[in-house]
Amino acid sequence: EEGGVVEIDYVFKIVVIGDSAVGKTQLLGRFTRDEFILDSKSTIGVEFQTRTLTLNRKRIKAQIWDTAGQERYRAVTSAYYRGALGAMLVYDITKRQTFDHVARWLEELRAHADNSIVVMLIGNKADLVNQRAVSTEDAIEFAEEQGLFFSETSALSGDNVEHAFLRIMEEIHGVVS
Numbered sequence: 001e002e003g004g005v006v007e008i009d010y011v012f013k014i015v016v017i018g019d020s021a022v023g024k025t026q027l028l029g030r031f032t033r034d035e036f037i038l039d040s041k042s043t044i045g046v047e048f049q050t051r052t053l054t055l056n057r058k059r060i061k062a063q064i065w066d067t068a069g070q071e072r073y074r075a076v077t078s079a080y081y082r083g084a085l086g087a088m089l090v091y092d093i094t095k096r097q098t099f100d101h102v103a104r105w106l107e108e109l110r111a112h113a114d115n116s117i118v119v120m121l122i123g124n125k126a127d128l129v130n131q132r133a134v135s136t137e138d139a140i141e142f143a144e145e146q147g148l149f150f151s152e153t154s155a156l157s158g159d160n161v162e163h164a165f166l167r168i169m170e171e172i173h174g175v176v177s
């Protein structure tokens with residue numbers, strides 16, 4: 001927008017949580033910069049990245065927060081969740097344990113985040129079809145029981161990433177407007 005001031009109608013803080021190595025950082029990079037970094041190192045110190053887009057004629061700045069490796073030490077703090085309107089709860093479809101831990105992450109959300117937070121369960125690494133260890137049906141059933149939105153994504157190929165983030169932003173918009 002030439003020389004003008006870009007008016008932002010809303011800022012949506014969205015936190016990305018889930019076990020270590022499920023692809024949280026790569027999902028964030030895919031959505032905010034459309035890139036996948038080969039051999040990515042943990043992004044210690046980087047707190048969030050933003051992308052501004054138009055949704056229902058509103059200019060929305062998505063502020064997507066990365067745990068920056070803190071989840072390894074189970075040291076994700078209340079500050080991380082403060083003001084979050086959405087959470088992407090990510091597991092790796094090839095690692096059953098990361099799906100089994102989703103319940104723990106939900107407890108953590110209930111303890112630290114606002115009650116009205118919109119939660120989306122994400123089964124990432126959907127490109128690794130031959131290594132699948134969590135069926136789509138199991139995940140859908142769990143998501144329905146818990147009242148979560150659900151999507152399978154691949155940060156590597158980009159499949160469904162944009163769609164999942166847009167979906168959670170639409171749901172958040174429904175909550176805040």
Ligand code: GDP
Nearest residue numbers: 019020021022023024025026124125154155156
């Ligand atoms: P984080 O610890 O949850 O932030 O996970 P990272 O984003 O650092 O990713 C962990 C590893 O999984 C890295 O080696 C990534 O390259 C790889 N990875 C992340 N997303 C995908 C994906 O969608 N498909 C595949 N095949 N690998 C992925």
